[in-house]
Amino acid sequence: MTMRQDIHSSGIPVLCQSCEARHRGVCGALDAEQLAGLAKTSSRHNVEPGVELIGDAETVDNYSNLLSGVVKLTKSLSDGRQQIVGLQFAPDFLGRPFKAESAINAEAATAVSVCSFPKAAIERIMKESPELEHRLLKQTLNELDEARDWMVTLGRKSASEKVASFLLMIARNIDPALDPSAQSTSFDLPLIRADIADFLGLTIETVSRQLTRLRSDGVIRIENNREVTVDNLTRLQRRSGV
Amino acid sequence: MTMRQDIHSSGIPVLCQSCEARHRGVCGALDAEQLAGLAKTSSRHNVEPGVELIGDAETVDNYSNLLSGVVKLTKSLSDGRQQIVGLQFAPDFLGRPFKAESAINAEAATAVSVCSFPKAAIERIMKESPELEHRLLKQTLNELDEARDWMVTLGRKSASEKVASFLLMIARNIDPALDPSAQSTSFDLPLIRADIADFLGLTIETVSRQLTRLRSDGVIRIENNREVTVDNLTRLQRRSGV
DNA sequence: CGCATCGTTGAACGCGCTCAATATCAGTGG
DNA sequence: CCACTGATATTGAGCGCGTTCAACGATGCG
Structure with missing residues (x-):
């Protein structure tokens, strides 16, 4: 599927050429140069259903873009009761900026492919490019709307x-x-x-x-x-x- | 309570001098000049318990800072069942950026005082000052964390x-x-x-x-x-x- | 005083849970 | 091929938590 192509012809890294996150995802906020810098340290992974992507109370040092599949976000009580607090679909951004620890668990619900990058790389770009933060704000506001919709469903x-x-x-x-x-x-x-x-x-x-x-x-x-x-x-x- | 004072002495508008939102709220993202511009079109209001601040599916043309009191965010089903999907405390920011209509209802739960400004003014500042958007992102992420915590409470x-x-x-x-x-x-x-x-x-x-x-x-x-x-x-x- | 709002308490019902049995299917190995 | 296992899903029977319906209490206000 992926065609070999000289990076310099378009300026966009091969990894990102056909990536949906570049259009509808947060990577759309980046220019060719930023993409190239980010692509150097990023990598794609395929993940089986059931595999944990972000552990509860675990130090998170990676952010990811979800490229395909569905990821479930869960929270648990100490006695084992569990609640799914969100579902993420491509091309959602996975990760919780501005917090060292994640309070939630992210697990592949289906077969999933992600593109992950080191936390530091994203945070550096965020500082110099307001557009990235803008996209994150939009996604976060949408997730908040969804969460509140589900609160109605759960409660009433x-x-x-x-x-x-x-x-x-x-x-x-x-x-x-x-x-x-x-x-x-x-x-x-x-x-x-x-x-x-x-x-x-x-x-x-x-x-x-x-x-x-x-x-x-x-x-x-x-x-x-x-x-x-x-x-x-x-x-x-x-x-x-x- | 409020003392008369020459705006130019500190550069900070009288209205904002003793305002908590300037410290912990989103106004902390603004410099004296931006504050002055915003203060011109903003105004304080005291609101009785039970009064609606933002109506469901109503066009929102104001954003506000909550200065004191508690605001409840509610959503309703067509048959009248209701769910509170969030509580806001001072100095939270009230409003849903990037959407013309609000999907939720905001109502004063206690006596409340707010400082409101026209939507357009905020959005103009947001474009020129990434720091404001940064604070909004942080508040939104916190609200999302809280919403997800409550989903566990509601569901399990x-x-x-x-x-x-x-x-x-x-x-x-x-x-x-x-x-x-x-x-x-x-x-x-x-x-x-x-x-x-x-x-x-x-x-x-x-x-x-x-x-x-x-x-x-x-x-x-x-x-x-x-x-x-x-x-x-x-x-x-x-x-x-x- | 009457009236409205808010809160408590009681009795009975019913929705969703618990516990348990059974079904279905994929994989694995004889 | 069948037997066995484990994971997933369906179905039934009975129970209990939270609801529903109702009465009553407390407080504030005209």
Whole structure:
């Protein structure tokens, strides 16, 4: 896929040539020179589902761009209860600037590929380029909006509304170009039942029961436990509590 | 209270002289000249409890600094169910940059005083002063951390743990200098029971029952429904689910 | 005084949890 | 091929936490 090309022809490092983060991600804030400097110390990795990317209370010395796959952000109580507090999709930026330690855990929910760079490199560029900080602020504000939306779901919605809301949210994120007026979609669930439960503040059993209820009511179809088809998005939305 | 003083003596506008936002708030990012420019179009207001500061889906053309009091950020479902998705304390910045409409509702929970400025003025300064955006990014990241902490509380804690967590969070915010090793504090609850319920995803009755339980267990004392004294912070923390 | 707001307390119900059994599938090795 | 294992998911039965509905108390204000 990747074509060999002289760096100097475009000024953009080979690593970054076809990288989506250069367009919609934070790297779009950088000029060719900054990209080149950053690319020297950055590297791509492919990660299996379940692998921890950032450990709780662990010193973080890397930031990353998520290039493909889904990453779940989790927090845990001392007795093991767990809550997923965010999902990240490509081309999100992974990492918590201005704090030495991360208070949350980031784990690959699906197969994932990331581009990571040393923390110091990013922070240096941030100082000299306000545009990078601007993009980070925008992403952070969006994440805050999403977090607050989920607080409503967690605090005030019933189990069936939670599951419907979850499916809608996934559908919109897997297929960002999804027309709001579209009436059907299908997608692969990036999370297993246990993760969905941890995301919605429910148990596995309740998630399963609500999914089968949606299925027997004809709102969705499920194949191989993962592939979901929504034939009537409006009906699903009506069940999400709006 | 406010003393008349020649602006040129210090270069700092009278309005801002004794303003806390100039130290810990976003105005600390501005130099005397920028402050002077901003002060021309800004104004202080005192607001009664219950008054709406930013309406849902309403066009926002003002940003504000919260100077005193507590503001609650709420979101509602179409059938009236409500969730408080954040509390703001002085000297927080109020407003959602980069979006014409606010998706949330901001309402004074206590008596509140704010300093508001036209949206355009802030956005102009933001373009020329990266430091302002830097402070906003920091506040937004902190709010995101808090939101995610509450997602754990909403999704995974029991009613009694929720109430204990709430009291601890209030104690820490009312008295930011509260020594973590301190064993007692007392404070006024900035929220009535209905608000606490909306914050914790519970009903008024459950909040009331959990508070009386904490009281009869000797963990807290309550006077006039509002003044809470915690004699043993460690005991309260043990009940918060960590 | 009446009225409104806020808070507490009680009784009964029901949603979602807990515990347990069963199903399904992939991988692994005989 | 079957047997075995482990991970994931579904389904059932019963229970308990938090809700719902209702009554009552406390306080402030006209």
